Amino acid sequence: MGSLIPFPDLNSFPDPTTTTTTATDAAAAAPTTLIPKLEPKLEPFDDPHPGFTQPLNSIPNPNPNHSPQTQLDETNVYSEFNRISELFRTAFAKQNVDVPNPSADDVVDPNPLAIVAVPDQNNQVAVVPPKRRHQPRSSELVRVLDLGLDDQRYFRDLVRKTRMIYDSLRVFAEEKRRALGLERRTAARGDLKAATVMRDRGLWLNRDKRIVGSIPGVYVGDLFFFRMELCVVGLHGQSQAGIDYVTASHSSNGEPIATSVIVSGGYEDDEDAGDVIIYTGHGGQDKTHSRQCAHQKLEGGNLGLERSMHYGIEVRVIRGMRYAGSPSGKVYVYDGLYRIFYSWFDVGKSGFGVYKFKLVRMENQPEMGSSVLRLAKSLRTEPLSVRPVGYVSLDISMNKENVPVLLYNDIDSEHDPMYFEYIATVVFPPHVYQGGNGNGCDCISGCTDDCLCTSKNGGEFAYDQNGILIRGKPLIFECGTNCRCPPSCRNRVSQNGVRNRFEVFRSRETGWGVRSLDLIQAGSFICEYAGVVLTREQAQLFTMNGDSLVYPNRFADRWTEWGDLSQIFSDYVRPEHPSIPPLDFAMDVSRMRNVACYISHSSSPNVLVQLVLYDHNNLLFPHIMLFAMENIPPLRELSIDYGVADEWTGKLRICN
């Protein structure tokens, strides 16, 4: 127990279909092998069972070639409006100028880093994007059933890894554009860039099957910030349209089948009551003002929804909500599966005909992500009126953190987290500080690309403009006491402390756990893992007394996964700077600790460990900093890969 044993390498994601895969093989494998064959767990749709709930007589016009306008008495009244709007749209379409596409002879760009096309003085695009490997989506409808625990973890890791690549590419594209100093003639749109690059490299998930129902590795409540992100994981395949469906010509029975919808509030005739949605079909809108200007037709996604209702096929529902903390100002929440109970043709608020669908949420699903978001919002402002019972403390940190850390227990009478000394940051032995803090920078108004502190970090910033970790490194040097930059400097993030309202809560499964009342964006700082640091010698004395310690060198090296673009860039080099020896200290969290030691263990975690230096220069004693590996929804439990078997965690020893 006193010796420091290395933890196993958990960083490879072997393909379960090949039993002999090694970590090296997995990394070298072509991207197309990332999606394992799903055959054994799939239910084919060759034999649909029609007549699920509703007879078709509630549909006025099931013929897709038959204009619904003839079904409306009001048609004559609106025909003149229709004619005018049609003229308008034709005129508008002609204004669009054709942009020449790269010719089919263009070779793959030898420099894949040049993902941002740069127009030169003559406004010619100097860099040709890589040639497209266009792989159209399959039309084979399947359900994924009865995933075992191993498969669930595998797919979760796959989805997480894919989203990490998407996010770092997105940030990368925007950072690169900024670094190039391009005129702001066009919007940055790293969201689109990232998706295109990944598509060209075959990294989009679930394109070989059209999945009905849940997507493996995507949980109810999962959060996304961009429409393209939904396409990349295969949750919703339309970059703009709100209804995703298999077309009639590709469907086995010649009928279109809808599989997912997005409720974004873009249609005035939508009514969203959570479990029940009156969803308006698409179409009939004015392009510039998004107002209804024509009757909708029973075709495309609208017909797909009607057919899905007919066959009792459930649809995934994703809600788009305004959210100020999101990079796009919006957040897309996966809210689970719904069934379509009715559909009918109605006159909408603007007086034009619209198709409406009554969607009802299926039973036995986790709570809706969108209602959890709302609950968390009210908990942030008035916790005691939302949850009158259960809050033991409204701040166990006693003002030592920037934001309060709550303590919640509605299960038993344990109040243990009240009875220790809360420390917001780690306590090092005094000798750690003897070497001072090294040289500092002179960047009075904040660090720049070529400053001393950037070069300490291998010539690149560890964080983006918003304090998001760009990629994991063996060690990050933040600006310190000898730097002249302000606290708001881009290179000071983890030292500025906690920004989310955390809650230590009692759990039947894990004893204590930690969750946040705020949405935590992937890559953002969570908190430090704080305790009293003991040297190896001190630790040996300590454990002879039978007390237990936390050994930080056992935490899995999850930072290597964050920002790893080796699947994108053939010349990608993993960060190896600086080279540091394995951590050789232990941490005593028995008397002084912070919120971190209540975080549970998971082999498929949502929090990673990143080592950081800022207040001294001793490479042997870095701060253990925690960052989000995913967009973590409010009230979802945080978890770290402690790197060893489940029964061992510092947390469990101390806090049960």
Add this chain to the structure above:
DNA sequence: GTATAGTCACTTTG
């Protein structure tokens, strides 16, 4: 300064 409306450049699918 802060909401809101308008404009522009996008990409994928069917």
Add this chain to the structure above:
DNA sequence: CCAAAGTGACTATA
């Protein structure tokens, strides 16, 4: 091959 789906960044205006 093109029409249709709407977003997200940015800019102008109230």
